[in-house]
Amino acid sequence: MIERRRSPEPAADPAAGGPPPDQAALFERHVVPELPLLYRAARRLTPSNAEAEDLVQDTLLRAFRSVHRFDGRHPRAWLLTIMRNANINRARKKRPDLLDDPDLTFERDQRFADGETPEATVLHDAFDAVVEDAFARLDEPFRAVVELVDLQGRSYAEAAEALDVPVGTVMSRLHRARRRIRAELTDAGVDGPHSLGRATAVERLGGE
Amino acid sequence: MIRLLRRRSLSCDEIMEVLQGYLDGEVDAKTARRVAAHLDACDGCATETDVYRRLKDSLAHVPTETVDPEIMDRLQDFSRRVIDGEMS
Numbered sequence: 368m369i370e371r372r373r374s375p376e377p378a379a380d381p382a383a384g385g386p387p388p389d390q391a392a393l394f395e396r397h398v399v400p401e402l403p404l405l406y407r408a409a410r411r412l413t414p415s416n417a418e419a420e421d422l423v424q425d426t427l428l429r430a431f432r433s434v435h436r437f438d439g440r441h442p443r444a445w446l447l448t449i450m451r452n453a454n455i456n457r458a459r460k461k462r463p464d465l466l467d468d469p470d471l472t473f474e475r476d477q478r479f480a481d482g483e484t485p486e487a488t489v490l491h492d493a494f495d496a497v498v499e500d501a502f503a504r505l506d507e508p509f510r511a512v513v514e515l516v517d518l519q520g521r522s523y524a525e526a527a528e529a530l531d532v533p534v535g536t537v538m539s540r541l542h543r544a545r546r547r548i549r550a551e552l553t554d555a556g557v558d559g560p561h562s563l564g565r566a567t568a569v570e571r572l573g574g575e
Numbered sequence: 576m577i578r579l580l581r582r583r584s585l586s587c588d589e590i591m592e593v594l595q596g597y598l599d600g601e602v603d604a605k606t607a608r609r610v611a612a613h614l615d616a617c618d619g620c621a622t623e624t625d626v627y628r629r630l631k632d633s634l635a636h637v638p639t640e641t642v643d644p645e646i647m648d649r650l651q652d653f654s655r656r657v658i659d660g661e662m663s
Contacts, residue, residue: 391658394654394657394658395658398654399651399654402647402650402651402654403642403647405650406642406646406647406650407638407642410638416643416646420646420649420650423650424650424653427650427653427654427657428657428662431657431658494629494633495633495636495637498630498633498634498637499633499637499638502634502637503641503642513634514639516599517631517634517635518634518635518637518639520635522599522601523596523599523601538595538596541595541599542595545595545627545630545631548630548634549626549627549630552626552630558626
């Protein structure tokens with residue numbers, strides 16, 4: 368099959384067999400609900416709100432063009448991969464010499480030399496963005512406990528005193544909050560070994 | 576301080592009961608040793624522990640500011656225009 372490049376993805380051809388995928392409906396289902404996550408991820412990749420907004424818009428356009436080919440699994444990981452590629456392209460357009468920058472090349476090589484593949488880099492960013500998004504959507508009593516224990520490093524007893532609740536309540540809220548965030552990591556497909564910075568058994572056996 | 580009184584080795588379910596406290600340094604030394612021994616021998620629990628450890632690390636650095644609603648409104652509007660074919 369001849370693959371056409373550098374042109375917008377054509378709309379699905381009904382003559383090709385089967386009903387044409389409804390691009391708009393797929394976009395509504397898989398992409399629009401993830402706008403907050405995409406914006407949070409973009410803020411991690413760009414130095415300003417304006418650039419983050421531009422990057423999200425770029426990502427939305429790319430996602431719309433390819434959503435009919437998306438298999439529907441792990442939309443967040445799919446979208447964050449699109450965003451990362453879009454960001455790399457934007458950086459290259461701004462500074463065509465970017466790839467030749469010895470500092471950046473060194474940094475990139477170091478990261479990969481430490482065992483982090485490009486895929487792992489994407490999943491690292493995705494992991495953090497999913498956690499941030501899930502944290503932001505926690506109900507206030509759960510968020511408050513996570514803020515005290517995980518963000519501020521307080522003990523259960525200190526958190527209980529700050530919130531004027533029993534230690535057992537701190538524990539149950541904290542554990543429920545983390546389980547909820549953990550479930551969202553699974554939904555996003557970013558709780559595998561790559562996201563954790565660990566080599567898989569196959570990679571370990573495969574050597575270099 | 577969380578303490579498990581049972582003397583036999585811990586089951587996976589028991590590990591999950593105390594895992595959060597273990598990661599937060601809220602279990603007593605003896606329980607911590609028993610959890611660590613189980614994690615050394617159990618890949619499933621070790622992987623789950625890695626996920627929660629990474630989750631805790633990520634939370635420790637999470638930005639707490641909310642996203643500006645105006646920005647979300649603009650992105651919603653942009654999405655609508657993409658769907659309507661105005662951006663192609």
